[in-house]
Structure formats: structure tokens, C-alpha cells
Amino acid sequence: MLKWIALILIALLSGALFGLGLVISGMIDPAKVQGFLNLFGDWDPSLALVMGGGLAVFAPGYWLWRRQGRSHCVLGSALPTVPAPRIDKRLLTGSALFGIGWGLAGICPGPALGLGASLQWQAGLFIAAMLAGFWLVGRFNKQS
Numbered sequence: 001m002l003k004w005i006a007l008i009l010i011a012l013l014s015g016a017l018f019g020l021g022l023v024i025s026g027m028i029d030p031a032k033v034q035g036f037l038n039l040f041g042d043w044d045p046s047l048a049l050v051m052g053g054g055l056a057v058f059a060p061g062y063w064l065w066r067r068q069g070r071s072h073c074v075l076g077s078a079l080p081t082v083p084a085p086r087i088d089k090r091l092l093t094g095s096a097l098f099g100i101g102w103g104l105a106g107i108c109p110g111p112a113l114g115l116g117a118s119l120q121w122q123a124g125l126f127i128a129a130m131l132a133g134f135w136l137v138g139r140f141n142k143q144s
Contacts (some may be wrong), residue, residue: 003076004113007077018110019113021050021054022110022111022114023114024048025046025050026046027047027050027110027111028107028111028115028118029106030042030105030106030107030115031106032046032047032106033047033102033106033107033108033111034103036048036108037102037106039102065079066079098108102139105126107123107126109130112126112127112130113127
């Protein structure tokens with residue numbers, strides 16, 4: 001029981017820290033995201049620094065953990081394995097849809113939840129559309 005409480009607390013703190021990082025970095029601001037995606041206009045490279053900072057913190061620890069031959073997290077659950085890369089029509093279609101939606105709305109799923117706390121109707125509409133998309137994919141995957 002204590003292990004589950006620890007897992008829940010770690011997940012809660014990790015999620016809160018991630019959300020705080022999204023807010024501080026401006027990733028919940030659709031205009032800032034669209035400025036980052038606008039490579040041929042008034043490009044805003046600041047989100048690349050945010051992503052790079054996240055990788056700079058995560059990658060060395062993950063590399064060291066794997067180098068030591070560890071395959072489990074500190075609390076005992078197995079680290080996920082990375083599947084062999086498989087580029088197929090499904091991956092390309094999903095990536096294109098995600099990219100188009102991100103470019104048009106300036107919001108992706110993680111920051112959308114943070115933006116939802118603002119109670120703006122646009123955020124609610126995006127979250128509803130995102131959930132509908134998740135449901136549709138689940139139905140599609142069951143049929144195939």
C-alpha cells in the first residue's frame with residue numbers, strides 16, 4: 001500500500017512540475033507555439049530552448065541508468081522498452097494529423113490540459129476534440 005501511495009505522489013509531483021514548466025515556458029500560449037512553428041515568418045526559437053533544456057536534464061540520467069544495466073525504476077516497475085522503429089502509413093498519417101492540428105491550433109495535448117484550467121472556451125473545445133479523437137482511434141484500433 002505504501003508503494004502505491006509513493007507512486008501516486010511521485011506521479012502527482014512530476015505532473016505538477018511538468019505543468020508548471022509548461023506555464024513558465026509559455027507552451028500553453030497558442031500564439032507563442034505558432035510563432036515557434038512559423039519558420040519562414042517571425043520565428044520564435046524560445047520553445048526549442050525549452051525542449052532542449054528538458055532533454056538536457058532527462059538524457060544524462062537515463063543514459064547513466066541504462067549504462068549501469070538497470071531495467072527497473074527506483075520503485076521497482078520495469079522501464080519501458082523502445083520498440084524497433086517502424087515507419088508505416090499509420091505512423092505517417094497520425095504524425096501529419098498531429099502536426100496539422102498543432103500548427104492550426106497552436107496547442108498540443110499536454111499544454112491543452114494546462115490551458116483548460118484557464119476556462120477559455122477555445123481550450124474546452126480543443127480538449128473535447130482531442131478526447132473525441134482518442135475515442136475514434138480506440139474504435140478504429142479495435143476494428144483492425
